Every structure is written in structure tokens, then in C-alpha cells.
Amino acid sequence: xxxxxxxEITLTAIVAAIYAAITLSMMPIAFGPVQLRLSEGLxxxxxxxxxxxxxxxxGVFIANFLSPTSLGWVDWVFGTLGTVIMTAVTYWLTRxxxxxxxxxxxSTIVVSTLGMAILAAEFVxxxxxxxxxxxxxxxxGGLVAQWWAYYVTVVPxxxxxLIVGAVVIFALSKIxxxxx
Amino acid sequence: xxxxxxxxxxxxxxxxxxxxxxxxxxxxFVFILLMLWANTWSTYLVAAIFVWFTILLTQQPLKMYxxxxxxxxxxxAFTIVLQIFFTGGTPVLLHFGFIKVTLPGVINALFVMxxxxxxxxxxTIMTLTTPPTSIANALESLLKPLKSLKVPVxxxxxxxxxxxxxxxxxxxxTQKIMNAQKSRGMSFSTGGPVKRAKAIVPLLIPLFVGALxxxxxxxxxxxxxxxxxxxHRTKYRILKYKKQDYQAFASLLLFSIIFFSVLYLI
Numbered sequence: 400x401x402x403x404x405x406x407e408i409t410l411t412a413i414v415a416a417i418y419a420a421i422t423l424s425m426m427p428i429a430f431g432p433v434q435l436r437l438s439e440g441l442x443x444x445x446x447x448x449x450x451x452x453x454x455x456x457x458g459v460f461i462a463n464f465l466s467p468t469s470l471g472w473v474d475w476v477f478g479t480l481g482t483v484i485m486t487a488v489t490y491w492l493t494r495x496x497x498x499x500x501x502x503x504x505x506s507t508i509v510v511s512t513l514g515m516a517i518l519a520a521e522f523v524x525x526x527x528x529x530x531x532x533x534x535x536x537x538x539x540g541g542l543v544a545q546w547w548a549y550y551v552t553v554v555p556x557x558x559x560x561l562i563v564g565a566v567v568i569f570a571l572s573k574i575x576x577x578x579x
Numbered sequence: 580x581x582x583x584x585x586x587x588x589x590x591x592x593x594x595x596x597x598x599x600x601x602x603x604x605x606x607x608f609v610f611i612l613l614m615l616w617a618n619t620w621s622t623y624l625v626a627a628i629f630v631w632f633t634i635l636l637t638q639q640p641l642k643m644y645x646x647x648x649x650x651x652x653x654x655x656a657f658t659i660v661l662q663i664f665f666t667g668g669t670p671v672l673l674h675f676g677f678i679k680v681t682l683p684g685v686i687n688a689l690f691v692m693x694x695x696x697x698x699x700x701x702x703t704i705m706t707l708t709t710p711p712t713s714i715a716n717a718l719e720s721l722l723k724p725l726k727s728l729k730v731p732v733x734x735x736x737x738x739x740x741x742x743x744x745x746x747x748x749x750x751x752x753t754q755k756i757m758n759a760q761k762s763r764g765m766s767f768s769t770g771g772p773v774k775r776a777k778a779i780v781p782l783l784i785p786l787f788v789g790a791l792x793x794x795x796x797x798x799x800x801x802x803x804x805x806x807x808x809x810x811h812r813t814k815y816r817i818l819k820y821k822k823q824d825y826q827a828f829a830s831l832l833l834f835s836i837i838f839f840s841v842l843y844l845i
Contacts, residue, residue, distance in 0.1 A: 404806075404807075404808055404809075405797075405798040405799075405801040405802050405806050406794075406795065406798040408734060408737060408738055408741070408798070408801075408809065409741060409794040409795070409797045409798040409801070410791070410794045410795075410798075411738050412737075412738040412739075412741035412742040412745065412794070413741075413742070413745055413790050413791065413793060413794035413797075414790075415738065415739075415742040416741075416742040416743075416744075416745035416746050416748075416749050416790070417749055417786065417787065417790050419742065419746045420745075420746050420749035420750045420752075420753060421753070421783070421786075423746070423750060424750050424753045424754070437779060453735070453738070454738075457735070457738055457739055457742055458742070460739075461711075461739070461742055461743060461746065464706065464711065464714070465587070465711065465746065522654075522658075525695075526658045526662070526691050526695070527691075544661075544665045545661045545662075545665055548657075548661055552657075559776070562776070563776045563779055563780070566780055567779070567780050567783045567784065567787075570780065570784055571783075571784060571787055571788075574784070574788060575787070575788065575791060
């Protein structure tokens with residue numbers, strides 16, 4: 400395996416770079432709660448090889464870091480962790496599946512439910528996280544209601560990106576062996 | 580390569596630019612932690628003065644910071660509305676149907692807004708004054724303790740720097756492919772969402788295939804030059820804390836002391 404380290408490193412890095420480049424090239428619609436981040440379609444890659452879990456995590460980190468429109472530190476830390484969790488779950492659920500369409504379907508479901516649930520939680524956390532009694536009311540502004548409000552606003556854009564991504568990744572899987 | 584600007588880094592010679600990237604990461608992190616305690620108007624005032632002072636030190640036009648806040652305007656507005664409607668409590672200021680606007684709700688919303696604006700300004704200070712590659716180096720150095728947990732820190736930092744190097748290149752390539760497709764009559768900016776989504780497919784596939792080829796070429800180039808593993812690489816730039824870093828840490832400590840005195844004494 401030793402002689403393949405360089406290949407493993409560059410492939411991971413390049414997929415991270417693709418994610419960041421697509422996010423940054425199609426910028427105006429990519430951030431905030433109502434987002435259409437086309438690069439999210441790349442999440443399907445994690446169904447093919449575990450290398451892409453790290454690649455997408457790094458990609459999200461770079462995109463959020465370089466973009467002038469991200470939420471700052473919350474996106475750097477929790478956006479990255481959220482992506483790693485949801486892509487790891489996708490990888491784990493699809494590791495025995497051989498049919499490409501089913502792989503993509505599972506990843507769509509995982510990302511739009513678990514992934515977006517984490518993202519919505521990220522927003523709630525970002526805006527409500529505080530040491531005990533940091534807010535004068537002592538209450539925390541209906542956390543569950545807030546979570547639903549964010550969740551409902553992030554899902555449509557994400558689903559659209561995942562559908563476009565599904566077509567791209569499916570076509571790509573015919574040309575390149577993604578699992579290799 | 581085109582001269583696409585990526586990231587927000589603006590070269591400069593200010594004190595903040597010259598700080599070690601690790602100092603800036605730690606400083607931002609400590610500031611954010613402190614903000615979790617902020618629950619009175621005076622604490623926000625102290626924090627705002629600290630941020631204002633740091634902004635002045637960076638010698639960048641204020642406009643750049645305001646531009647940094649604009650994109651999150653809608654998210655912030657949405658959040659403020661959520662805070663106002665869902666906080667509850669008494670006294671009730673306004674009442675329509677099932678929606679109640681209460682005083683604690685309004686105060687919560689204002690605090691959330693101040694907190695976020697300050698945190699984002701602080702993050703902007705860091706990204707405006709630190710090149711992304713230094714951040715990658717600094718993260719590697721700061722995350723070193725994780726090595727004992729078998730986390731491949733050096734390898735991840737190497738991936739991060741390679742990826743950062745490739746981002747502008749791939750953005751350039753995306754533009755080239757777009758132009759190539761446009762010259763064949765493709766339009767990326769007309770039609771409904773379905774048509775636009777379809778237009779993306781012939782853009783992404785050549786981008787991907789080209790990028791994967793580059794990755795394999797780079798891997799070969801690295802191996803030919805004797806790359807063994809990320810652990811034993813030597814560095815061109817070695818991070819070292821200097822006098823101004825100790826001064827920065829001292830002012831951070833001073834700020835924390837003032838912050839907590841204001842919080843608990845006033």
C-alpha cells in the first residue's frame with residue numbers, strides 16, 4: 400500500500416478542491432439557510448470510496464473558509480464535522496451495495512435527512528449556544544421550532560443539488576471507476 | 580493561470596498581518612468562547628471596542644468588513660425573526676393571533692445579532708490578514724497533539740495545502756470549459772431551473788475527468804521526487820512565535836480580564 404500514499408493524498412486533495420471550486424464559482428446562491436450549493440451534489444461520491452469522506456470534509460472546510468459569505472467559525476467547525484458524519488454514514492450504509500443507482504439513492508436520502516438535520520442543528524447551535532443564563536429571559540427561544548424552521552428552508556435547495564449531482568455522478572461512474 | 584482572487588486575504592504590512600497564524604487562530608477561538616458568556620449590554624460594549632481596536636490595527640478599509648457582513652444579512656434577519664417569535668416570556672409587547680412579541684424575545688434577538696456580527700467581524704479579521712496556506716500550516720502545528728490519537732495530521736495538512744493550490748486552478752478550468760461549451764451554443768444563464776441544472780452536467784464531467792488526471796500526474800511527480808510519507812517532509816516556512824505574538828496574547832488576556840470584571844462586577 401505504501402507506494403499508493405501519494406496517489407491517495409492527491410486524489411483526496413483534488414476532490415476537496417473540486418468541491419471548493421464549484422462552490423466558489425457559483426457563489427451568489429450558495430450560502431445562508433436558503434441555499435443552493437451545487438457542489439453538495441458531490442456528496443454522492445462518498446458512496447463509492449471512503450477516501451471521499453475526508454475529501455468532502457476538507458472541501459467544505461476550504462469552501463467555507465475562502466468564501467466571503469459563510470458564517471465564519473461555525474461553518475468551519477460544524478459544517479465540516481456535519482459533512483464528515485453524513486458522508487461516513489452514507490459510506491457505511493452503501494459499502495455492500497453494488498448497484499450505482501441504489502448507492503446514489505441511499506446517499507440522497509441520508510444527506511437530505513441526516514445531513515440537513517445536522518445543518519439545521521448547526522444554525523440553532525450557532526445562534527443559541529451560550530453559557531447558562533447568558534440570555535436575559537433564561538429561555539432559549541423555542542429550540543425545536545427554530546430547528547424546524549431552518550430544516551424546512553435548507554432541504555429544497557439541497558435536494559435540487561443532490562438531483563443534479565446524482566446525474567453527474569452517475570454519468571461519471573460510467574467513465575471513471577470511482578471506487579478505485 | 581488567470582488571476583482569479585480566491586479567499587479574502589489582502590496582503591499588507593500591519594501588525595495583525597505579521598502575527599503568527601497560530602496566534603490569530605487561538606485569539607479568534609478565545610474571543611468566540613468569551614462571547615458565549617456575554618449577556619449584558621456592557622459586555623457587548625467591551626467586546627465591540629476590542630473588535631474595533633483590532634480592525635483599526637489591520638489597516639484595512641472598513642468597507643471590506645461591512646462587505647463581509649452583507650452576505651449573512653438574510654440569515655441574520657431570519658434568525659432575528661425566529662428569536663422574536665419563539666422566545667416567549669413576559670411582558671408581551673404585541674399580540675396578533677398566535678404570534679406574541681415579548682420583551683425577552685426582542686432582547687434575545689438583539690443579543691444574538693450583536694454576538695454574531697462581532698464573531699463574524701473577528702473571523703473576517705483573521706481571513707483578511709492571513710493567507711490560506713499559513714492557516715494550513717498553523718492548523719497542522721496546533722493539531723499536533725492529535726497525532727497521539729493516530730489522527731494523520733501531517734497528511735491532512737498536506738492534502739489541505741494541495742487542495743488550496745488547486746482551487747484557483749480548477750476555478751479557471753471551470754471558466755474555460757464554460758466558455759468552450761458556450762462557444763458551441765450552450766447557455767448557462769437562461770431557461771428554467773431544470774434547463775439550467777441540465778446545463779451543469781456537461782460542465783462538471785470534463786472538469787472531473789481533467790482534475791482526476793491532474794491528481795494522478797501530481798502523484799507520479801511526487802513519487803518521482805522521492806515522496807515517502809507526509810510525516811517526514813521538511814518545511815519551507817517554519818512557524819515561530821515572535822515578540823508581537825506575546826504582545827497579542829497579553830492584550831487578549833487583558834481583554835478577558837476586563838470582560839469578566841465587567842460581566843461579574845457591573
